Amino acid sequence: MTPDFHQFFTLFAKISKKIHANSDTQDILACIVENITRILSAKGSIFWILNTEQKCIETKIYHGFDYRSLMQTDYPTLMTLFGDQKKTCVVIPNAREDDRIPDLERLGKRKINSVTGLFFDISGPCTGLLAVYFMENRMLDPHELELVTALGEQGAIALEKALGHDRKLLDIYRKIVEGFALAIEARDRVTHGHSRRVATLSRLTARQMGLDDVMVKNIFHAGILHDIGKIGARDTVLDHLGHLTPKEMDQIRQHPVLGAEILVPLTFFEDIAPMIRHHHERFDGTGYPDGIKGERIPLGARILAVCDVFETMTAGRPGMPPKDLPCAIFELKHGVGTLFDPAVVQAFFAMIQEHPRAMEIHESMDKVLDMLRQNVADLALQNRLEKKTARLFPPGF
Numbered sequence: 001m002t003p004d005f006h007q008f009f010t011l012f013a014k015i016s017k018k019i020h021a022n023s024d025t026q027d028i029l030a031c032i033v034e035n036i037t038r039i040l041s042a043k044g045s046i047f048w049i050l051n052t053e054q055k056c057i058e059t060k061i062y063h064g065f066d067y068r069s070l071m072q073t074d075y076p077t078l079m080t081l082f083g084d085q086k087k088t089c090v091v092i093p094n095a096r097e098d099d100r101i102p103d104l105e106r107l108g109k110r111k112i113n114s115v116t117g118l119f120f121d122i123s124g125p126c127t128g129l130l131a132v133y134f135m136e137n138r139m140l141d142p143h144e145l146e147l148v149t150a151l152g153e154q155g156a157i158a159l160e161k162a163l164g165h166d167r168k169l170l171d172i173y174r175k176i177v178e179g180f181a182l183a184i185e186a187r188d189r190v191t192h193g194h195s196r197r198v199a200t201l202s203r204l205t206a207r208q209m210g211l212d213d214v215m216v217k218n219i220f221h222a223g224i225l226h227d228i229g230k231i232g233a234r235d236t237v238l239d240h241l242g243h244l245t246p247k248e249m250d251q252i253r254q255h256p257v258l259g260a261e262i263l264v265p266l267t268f269f270e271d272i273a274p275m276i277r278h279h280h281e282r283f284d285g286t287g288y289p290d291g292i293k294g295e296r297i298p299l300g301a302r303i304l305a306v307c308d309v310f311e312t313m314t315a316g317r318p319g320m321p322p323k324d325l326p327c328a329i330f331e332l333k334h335g336v337g338t339l340f341d342p343a344v345v346q347a348f349f350a351m352i353q354e355h356p357r358a359m360e361i362h363e364s365m366d367k368v369l370d371m372l373r374q375n376v377a378d379l380a381l382q383n384r385l386e387k388k389t390a391r392l393f394p395p396g397f
Contacts, residue, residue: 013265028158029061037064053125082117090117120156128156178224199223201307208351219300222275229259275300284338302341
């Protein structure tokens with residue numbers, strides 16, 4: 001089956017709200033196992049909370065078929081079955097014939113074929129163990145495994161919070177969402193790595209502009225997630241970027257809106273959702289989705305816009321051969337004041353001079369750096385002239 005990614009993020013947001021609202025941990029775990037069972041069309045799921053110091057099972061939550069051969073097993077048997085946490089994911093391909101699974105219910109054992117188990121770290125002596133079992137011989141594909149892992153991590157987070165170990169919750173949340181977003185992007189060999197490169201360029205540009213550490217970090221996270229809304233676009237559309245029909249282009253233009261909508265319920269991303277919504281706005285107001293212009297566009301979005309376009313130009317797309325660095329620099333400069341914020345482009349060019357390796361530059365370094373120095377000087381002069389003109393001839397003069 002193919003996971004419904006939009007359904008996943010809706011569920012993810014629902015569970016995160018429960019965690020932030022200090023909902024009952026058992027209720028959160030029950031929600032997780034129920035939805036994993038339903039989304040994967042599994043026979044059932046079990047989430048154990050294990051105490052590794054006392055070597056015992058503290059509790060378990062399950063949904064679906066009561067698979068007593070696992071439900072009633074003890075701690076040593078679980079450790080034998082799932083490898084004593086040596087692997088994060090363990091697959092039992094034929095549970096019916098596996099002698100390690102106790103024959104507590106012969107009929108029940110015959111109803112189950114394959115089992116996938118995943119461990120989740122929890123601070124202190126506790127560990128989470130999630131098992132998903134199927135009637136057929138079923139191997140989770142990489143995207144299904146990402147989904148199950150993300151939901152299982154939420155169970156671990158709920159337990160972390162219940163146990164008072166919540167100092168790293170936000171970082172864990174971000175890593176789950178960002179890892180899932182990168183996994184989705186990795187489906188496409190053309191755009192694979194695009195978001196990480198945009199994030200890196202955006203972070204360096206933000207530092208070049210002297211922004212504070214919190215803003216720099218938020219812009220980096222926005223770079224990782226700026227295209228997350230493309231999960232709502234069909235693969236056939238993504239495969240034809242560069243020569244889309246008007247209808248397909250309208251579909252693609254919804255991805256900033258969808259991306260922001262996905263992140264808005266996740267309160268730890270509230271500062272970056274506007275950056276994602278507006279990273280295709282243009283400085284002169286001709287962009288989308290809202291047609292806002294100038295400094296009404298969030299600064300993070302203006303930075304993302306420059307870095308996104310630059311990375312796309314230099315990497316290329318189907319029907320869009322990659323541009324060499326001098327050509328890409330010329331295009332950015334040509335878009336100053338219309339497509340792009342002049343101050344951002346100026347900072348971007350200055351950043352390349354200081355971090356040329358971040359660009360993976362293959363041309364003659366001396367030639368490229370000379371070009372950048374001249375462009376930075378030109379933009380600085382242009383900015384000074386515009387400010388002087390504004391002082392001499394204020395609006396309404």
